[in-house]
Amino acid sequence: MEILLYLGGLLFVLVGLGISIALHELGHLVPAKLFGVHVGQYMIGFGPKLFSRKIGETEYGVKALPVGGFISMSGMYPPSPGEEDTASRGAFRALIQDARAANDETIDPARAGRVFYLLPVWKRVIVMFGGPFMNLVLAVVIFTVLLSGIGVQQGTTTIASVSQCVLSAGSTQKTCAPSDPVAPAAQAGVRPGDRIVSVDGHSVSTFAQASAIIQASPGKTIPFVVERGGSRVTLQLTPVAAQRQAVDQNGSPVVNDKGLPVMHQVGYAGVGAQLAYVQQPITAGVDQAFANAGSVVSLISNLPVRVWDVGVSLVTGTPRDPNGPLSVVGVGRIAGEVATADAPLLNRFAVLLSLMGSLNIALFVFNLVPLLPLDGGHIAVALWEGIKRVWAKAFRRPPPKPVDATRLVPLTIVVAGLLIAMGALLMIADLFNPVKLPT
Structure with missing residues (x-):
């Protein structure tokens, strides 16, 4: 029975994470389509494709690794300015050109006007903010059900x-x-x-x-x-x-x-x-969501130190900070332990709901970090282009060209590499030196 309860806690997290990711990507998809952008794919997960179905011009599907998702929009960046000799310009230039080539493949000449980079700045910000915003909305709903429905x-x-x-x-x-x-x-x-x-x-x-x-x-x-x-x-x-x-x-x-x-x-x-x-006032869910967001901002501002502490704890075997960062594995372990705890069923369900609310707040805040490939990085690029346009208009200069974010590909790869390394370290730590719940 205990094993079934533990698996039930894990399943709760997996289903909740899947819903969170699906809604996040839906937050990007809906405004993109409303603004006329061609969206080729809407995928939940990464890795090998499990199944998919094409509806209209968009392929909807699920992939094997439920650790994220994406939508594929035409023309995320401006098309290549022309042919470049990548062999003579170093590895970074080659990476930039490869990114431009991959971006060019998403631009169908028949849909040349339906590309992301041609949208007004405010529309691009809405498309990219839509994903994190859906996580915030889901967190508010969860905390409202928890605090105003179930109560404290x-x-x-x-x-x-x-x-x-x-x-x-x-x-x-x-x-x-x-x-x-x-x-x-x-x-x-x-x-x-x-x-x-x-x-x-x-x-x-x-x-x-x-x-x-x-x-x-x-x-x-x-x-x-x-x-x-x-x-x-x-x-x-x-x-x-x-x-x-x-x-x-x-x-x-x-x-x-x-x-x-x-x-x-x-x-x-x-x-x-x-x-x-x-039961708490109906506004308690909003208050709790933003209080959690403040805690996550504090954690992210000290993330390198926190991750280093996790590494030290892993090597030395010392107890980990219960308020430190976790991987999906760590969240799953906590959910399993909560599900098997010696407590009334309603108490355990309330803790699991709180866990999912906190997870969505973490997704909301983390995705707004202004670094590519995160949503906040795309928002920062759009806002920078908007500033350039306002500056040019104020001084009566010709409108600037769209910002070519492919120039940031080397930095994007470094950030992605660091995120993967951090995720791997947290997963290993959550397997071999997990956070201990208070008894």
Whole structure:
């Protein structure tokens, strides 16, 4: 059964990734066709073709490796200016000319006016931005379903458990010893099933609010009003001072420069809350999507360092940063582990949805990096041509020729090579030193 669940998690990621890629390429295809560009192919995946079907002038198909996709548009770049002697001009010139020759083959003389490079700048930007934009839209939909449909699991004001004694931070003790001090909640008479109404005179609607007041009141006796059996009962609660590890705004433990936990003193009562899914406002999905996008931008800005750290962890066997980059293999492994986790089915499904939402945000942000062959590189080329045209018009000069992006082919090959190398390293690391999920 566990193997089937693990495979189910992998299948969830593969299907989700396929849908994400298909919608990404659809985001390019639809505006390209609307603007009259001839599109020869719409393909999901790379490598050997599994199947395809031609509808109208476009061949639609699926290839063996589900790690990307593409559409083939006529005339991505201007045609070659003329014959060049590639043998006498070095390897880079040869690469440029080969790219021009391949581009020229996509330009059908019968469709000479239906080429990408002749589109106005704004239309080219829309075509190239359409792919990442679809990933953003899909992520917003996923996060909206997750947060506003399913909800966020939060502690309610209903008490689920009451500790009978106070244990030191980090203790593995599971039962109370006679010498252990009685927990404040148990001493005050709090019972499981009580619903917290107010703490220290402040009405509370979430357990987090009640917990914040308790933590801010070590050693202070405060009124603790609960609803029990339809009646309100006022108890006197005196939280004890306890040392607990500090956490940041994301709930992650805080450590100092030496890697040691940062401790601080808080009030402790010894109560646990019942958990429930609380639906969030309809705008929460948008907020979550852009919050994730900010995290991905931060990761990409430090990508060389992050990838180097992954390589060091692979060689030394040290634990990897759970917030570091992953390959598709790593995402699949995490999905499999989530699917087999000892947790309610709804909890596991929510985590898998969150994973797919984050994956689409990563696709959105990464594809906008202004380097060819990424979509952001094509957008940058179009915008540069637009700037040149505005400059020429402002100074009453003849309109400039279309920007010949084939001159950037050597740089494109270097970028593509680095992306392939990075992907290979991440895949190897995800196989032999995967990210460990918190238990």
